[in-house]
Amino acid sequence: MMDNALEVEDLGVRLGTEEVLRHLDFKVARGQCLAIIGPNGAGKTVLLRALIGALPHTGSIGWAPHTRFGYLPQKLDIERDLPVSGADLLRARAALAGVARGEITAALAAIGLDGATLDKPIGTLAGGQFQRLLIACALLGRPNVLLLDEPAAGVDAPGQEQLNELLRRQQLTAGMTILMVSHDLSVVHQYADQVLCLGRERTCFGPARTALTPGLLQEIYGMPVALHVHQGTTHEHA
Amino acid sequence: MSTPDITSQVVAVCMAIAAGLIGCFALMRRMTLAADAMSHVALPGIGLALMLRLNPLAGALLMLLVGALLIWGIQRRTRIATETVIGVVFSVALAVGSTLASGEELIDALLGTPGALPLWEALLGIAAALLVVAFVLRMRNALIVALVSPDIARTAGVAVARLDLYFLLAFALTIALGLRYLGVLLMGSLIIIPPAVARRLARNLDGMFAWSMVVAVLATVAGSALASLAGRPSGPFIVMSAGALFGLSLLRRSAA
Numbered sequence: 001m002m003d004n005a006l007e008v009e010d011l012g013v014r015l016g017t018e019e020v021l022r023h024l025d026f027k028v029a030r031g032q033c034l035a036i037i038g039p040n041g042a043g044k045t046v047l048l049r050a051l052i053g054a055l056p057h058t059g060s061i062g063w064a065p066h067t068r069f070g071y072l073p074q075k076l077d078i079e080r081d082l083p084v085s086g087a088d089l090l091r092a093r094a095a096l097a098g099v100a101r102g103e104i105t106a107a108l109a110a111i112g113l114d115g116a117t118l119d120k121p122i123g124t125l126a127g128g129q130f131q132r133l134l135i136a137c138a139l140l141g142r143p144n145v146l147l148l149d150e151p152a153a154g155v156d157a158p159g160q161e162q163l164n165e166l167l168r169r170q171q172l173t174a175g176m177t178i179l180m181v182s183h184d185l186s187v188v189h190q191y192a193d194q195v196l197c198l199g200r201e202r203t204c205f206g207p208a209r210t211a212l213t214p215g216l217l218q219e220i221y222g223m224p225v226a227l228h229v230h231q232g233t234t235h236e237h238a
Numbered sequence: 239m240s241t242p243d244i245t246s247q248v249v250a251v252c253m254a255i256a257a258g259l260i261g262c263f264a265l266m267r268r269m270t271l272a273a274d275a276m277s278h279v280a281l282p283g284i285g286l287a288l289m290l291r292l293n294p295l296a297g298a299l300l301m302l303l304v305g306a307l308l309i310w311g312i313q314r315r316t317r318i319a320t321e322t323v324i325g326v327v328f329s330v331a332l333a334v335g336s337t338l339a340s341g342e343e344l345i346d347a348l349l350g351t352p353g354a355l356p357l358w359e360a361l362l363g364i365a366a367a368l369l370v371v372a373f374v375l376r377m378r379n380a381l382i383v384a385l386v387s388p389d390i391a392r393t394a395g396v397a398v399a400r401l402d403l404y405f406l407l408a409f410a411l412t413i414a415l416g417l418r419y420l421g422v423l424l425m426g427s428l429i430i431i432p433p434a435v436a437r438r439l440a441r442n443l444d445g446m447f448a449w450s451m452v453v454a455v456l457a458t459v460a461g462s463a464l465a466s467l468a469g470r471p472s473g474p475f476i477v478m479s480a481g482a483l484f485g486l487s488l489l490r491r492s493a494a
Binding site: 049054073076079085095141 | 386391
């Protein structure tokens with residue numbers, strides 16, 4: 001366990017009568033980035049939620065001692081008139097983590113959010129702005145594990161690149177372990193060290209650069225997914 | 239105003255502060271109608287206490303706390319929305335309560351009759367109100383983060399299920415506190431209306447808390463005074479005062 005941030009053995013999750021995950025085994029080394037991919041409904045979000053203890057499960061989930069989480073949930077449904085501003089949310093999260101307000105400024109600078117955006121009720125923020133706010137929230141409290149459920153959802157193209165670079169920087173300089181649900185296979189190929197593929201029929205786990213074969217992707221997604229790699233950049237076509 | 243009246247007013251103000259504060263989170267957690275429904279859970283407790291010749295408020299408090307535990311337990315086990323569970327529990331409680339209480343006692347229980355408070359009840363009321371206020375202020379950050387995403391709160395070390403239970407208990411305690419003044423039928427209104435007014439007047443969360451407490455206290459004090467002048471139960475007058483303040487707030491453009 002010492003070199004691993006996370007060890008999962010024979011994990012199973014059942015929602016009502018449906019068995020969403022079963023017999024899942026994988027390990028994530030400290031400082032590595034694990035991408036979780038798979039078609040809609042394969043159980044990616046369920047897996048992340050089970051890993052943080054939000055869902056009952058069978059099997060074992062072992063986090064390294066002194067793990068501090070930063071968590072980005074999948075798209076949230078926030079009422080437009082909820083009287084909570086971005087600043088309110090960040091201050092509350094910072095207080096829970098016991099960090100100084102200076103760290104809020106640093107997180108905001110890293111994610112590129114301005115003060116005017118922070119004063120608006122969170123329900124009125126554009127999708128990308130809200131996503132950035134939640135990522136800033138996840139970075140508070142010096143986490144050593146980031147769990148991100150589709151971090152680029154709703155973020156514009158330049159923002160996505162900025163986000164990918166930010167995550168890469170956090171991983172390299174702060175030694176952060178990252179578990180990321182993503183539909184962007186080129187990003188997975190480029191940034192992830194390991195990939196966990198959740199398919200309806202089977203799952204697989206291995207190094208991102210070798211595991212993502214066209215045959216495997218077709219099996220996981222149930223249709224052909226071509227992944228082209230050109231000198232560090234990749235494009236996928238379904 | 240005689241001494242017992244002053245004591246009663248002090249307790250009423252403390253109760254209103256607690257209601258205004260917890261009401262803000264009830265509104266944000268989409269539990270405003272639940273507040274109305276949940277107050278009815280007190281009725282069978284009042285009926286039972288009257289049958290057993292015990293203090294009706296003690297019966298109400300006990301029933302509300304049992305109701306809160308029941309709602310929390312059913313919700314956890316079945317994942318049905320809080321409002322739905324409260325709706326079911328409330329209807330059953332009202333049905334049971336109406337068979338247990340009758341006549342003038344029932345009217346008092348439904349509409350509120352402040353009168354003079356024994357010292358022990360006044361002290362208990364103030365202590366309970368302080369407990370609710372202390373809970374909200376101490377847990378405010380956890381409540382805010384859990385409101386946006388229970389999963390973010392969970393990863394920040396918040397025991398979300400326990401927080402939900404404590405919130406329901408504080409909510410039930412606040413309702414029990416106000417029953418004497420507003421009665422079973424109307425107590426929910428003092429949890430709903432002040433934060434609704436505050437939402438229109440405040441620019442941020444702190445402002446909303448402050449406005450909500452001010453509106454709840456103003457409505458309670460003005461309503462009690464008017465009821466005393468008219469020689470009628472206080473509940474309807476408190477709610478009408480709160481309603482008038484809501485009407486006034488409509489004159490202002492929304493802060494959002």
